[in-house]
Amino acid sequence: MFNGDGTGDIAALAKGGRTNFYGFLIRLVARVPFLFIASRLYGASALGRFASALVMVEFAGQMATLGQKRGLAQRLSETAWPETDHNDPSLAQPSYVQDPDAAAHAVADALLVTTVLAVAMSVLIWLFPGSMYPKGNFSQAERLLVLSVWMMAVGDIALAALAFRFDVATTVRARAVVEPWTLSITAGLAYFVYPEGGLALAYIASVGAATGVALVALVRAYGLPRRWRPRPLPLLRLAVQNMPLAGADAVEWGTRKIDVFILRFFIGEAPLGIYYFAQQFASLPQKLKTSFEPVLGPVITRNVRSHNMPAIAAQVCQVGFWITAAQAGIAIALAMPGIGLMGLGGPAFVGGTMALYFLLAAEVVAAPAVVSEAALIYVARLRNLWISLGTIVMQGLLTIGFIMAGYRFGLTTSESALAALAMVLSLGTSSFLKSRLLARILHQPINTWRWALVWAAAPAILVGMIARLLPEWAELLVGLPAIIAVYSMVIWRVGFGPEDRVLFRKTA
Helix, strand or coil, X not given: CCCCCCHHHHHHHHHHHHHHHHHHHHHHHHHHHHHHHHHHHHCHHHHHHHHHHHHHHHHHHHHHHCCHHHHXXXXXXXXXXXXXXXXXXXXXXXXXXXXXXXXXHHHHHHHHHHHHHHHHHHHHHHHCHHHCCCCCCCCHHHHHHHHHHHHHHHHHHHHHHHHHCCCCHHHHHHHHHHHHHHHHHHHHHHXXXXXXXXXXXXXXXXXXXXXXXXXXXXXXXXXXXXXXXXXXXXXXXXXXXXXXXXXXXXXXXXXXXXXXXXXXXXXXXXXHHHHHHHHHHHCHHHHHHHCCHHHHHHHHHHHHHCCCHHHHHHHHHXXXXXXXXXXXXXXXXXXXXXXXXXXXXXXXXXXXXXXXXXXXXXXXXXXXXXXXXXXXXXXXXXXXXXXXHHHHHHHHHHHHHHHHHHHHCCCCCCHHXXXXXXXXXHHHHHHHHHHHHHHHHHCCCCCCCCCHHHHHHHHHHHHHHHHCCCCHHHHHXXXXXXXXXXXXXXXXXXXXXXXXXXXXXXXX
């Protein structure tokens, strides 16, 4: 599989990316029912409280993984090789294992560290519920959201371990099918039983169901750890080694959440709920690009050990273009009918359309940073962390500065759009700096941009403008798919070469 020229690695990345693209489409379809239920039944205020609480819960879940979502790939590469996929000769690779139990022990160590941290953070949040609900308005069921911290963190570790063996299908099944549909169904049923805490209970159920799917697949892939004992000192060293990764993960997550964290102190629950509604659509492309990370990690670590820098550069540029092309098309498809999309939540939600535009743009400009960071965490951990820290500080300062300027100039209803604009500027800066740093380290050019993106975007935008003339329901049901179809056709014909089309080749 892993040839010196990296063609086998590109095939493996293509297979994972193709699976995740289909998962994205499933996730898009599954996300709409929850947003419709949450906005129409529970209302913008309840959605705002839910968003405020999730900032702390998801932050705790991120910190509890201690950077192991990506660091585990490096640990596993040092203890065991992924098994050969006998059903796919193009993915054949060494099938030996240095220690039959080493991989299972590494996963068990990671799960133990995550469990200890998750429990500690859950207790802290439980004791200080104001961290979730700064306005003090919450029910006991909403306070129970802390139960999802452990489930979320353990599920992430399990899926990262499965991705090391190129099992991306479980991630799609857990995150794109089980989790969103459990969330939608439970939220709908809970409204008629306990509306005060229905969203929180639905979230707990969805995360628990997704984690259950991940853990079952994990045991099947690695088995239960035999003759394993907790090792305090190695676990402590593991925690220290993973601190730069944990910081990078936390900052990467924080760039997508610091806007909500800040806005909840400046605006009411209802406006925050509208912003969260827009964010859920805009974050869909983010799931597409971050889903490449577990697959990209093992490929890069292998080339880092062999000092194959040209292969790393080629893989980063290849995946970066795939992600940028996909995100640009998705952003155009969601932005053109943006008013109708936000209108699904009700007339009041249309006010968040401008924020939706900026949030979608932010995901496009962030793509180079994400793929560059996938390599930087192995070749320049601390420098990558410093850039990430600078990014989130910049975003925080811009967000607060823009909001205060908005108050001064009478833009009191544009706080959410200004926060989203701050995200665009900070993530764009991060992409530039991380791409330049990686290029300097590898002594290879890093470029994910191609002019074909412009040629594909132009007719797609034209189709979107025509679709706006249709009734709102037709704009969404007909116009949105038409935009994606036109964009995909053009990018395929003028933008994708043979090395790009492997992404859609079933034999890849």
